[in-house]
Amino acid sequence: MALFKVDRSSASTKSFDAPGIYSTEIVKAEASLTTKGEDLVKLIFRGEDGSVASDNFLNRESVWWRVNSLLAALPLIKISEGQELDFSKAKVFQDFVSQFVGQKVKIKLEEETWVKEDTKEEKKTLKIKKYLPETNPF
Numbered sequence: 001m002a003l004f005k006v007d008r009s010s011a012s013t014k015s016f017d018a019p020g021i022y023s024t025e026i027v028k029a030e031a032s033l034t035t036k037g038e039d040l041v042k043l044i045f046r047g048e049d050g051s052v053a054s055d056n057f058l059n060r061e062s063v064w065w066r067v068n069s070l071l072a073a074l075p076l077i078k079i080s081e082g083q084e085l086d087f088s089k090a091k092v093f094q095d096f097v098s099q100f101v102g103q104k105v106k107i108k109l110e111e112e113t114w115v116k117e118d119t120k121e122e123k124k125t126l127k128i129k130k131y132l133p134e135t136n137p138f
Helices: 061-072 092-098
Strands: 020-033 039-047 052-058 104-116 121-133
Touching: 020 092, 039 092, 052 061, 052 121, 061 121
Parallel strands: none
Antiparallel strands: 020 039, 020 104, 039 052, 104 121
16 A cells, blocks of 8 residues: 655645746646546646646547657657557556656646636636757757
8 A cells, every 4th residue: 555645735726827938847647537438647737836737638549649749848758769559458548648747848838718608708727738848858
């Protein structure tokens, strides 16, 4: 059985203040299923000031490019170019995305506007739009 570790900072929900590029660390991977039964992994990114952002990675072939986009920004993850993985097998997708925890990456946040259906009120949020390497690996 795993031991509980007291870590109050992990409960922080402070959001990033403005659009921009931020240095972060991937601190958590939360695996779940969508209502359609598809694998989903939510990655939690923590900035140097404790701000938190998250991004969902859906296990669907049409959006696997997003996993490659993140992988391209993580040069310390050593996976052979052209390697093929069977994401249809149980937990393969979850385990693959979960290996990014502990890695440092820059995220580009952009403002996105949406309308809340029940109140028709316009809302704004910051969404991760791009991943960039934290440091030049060369």
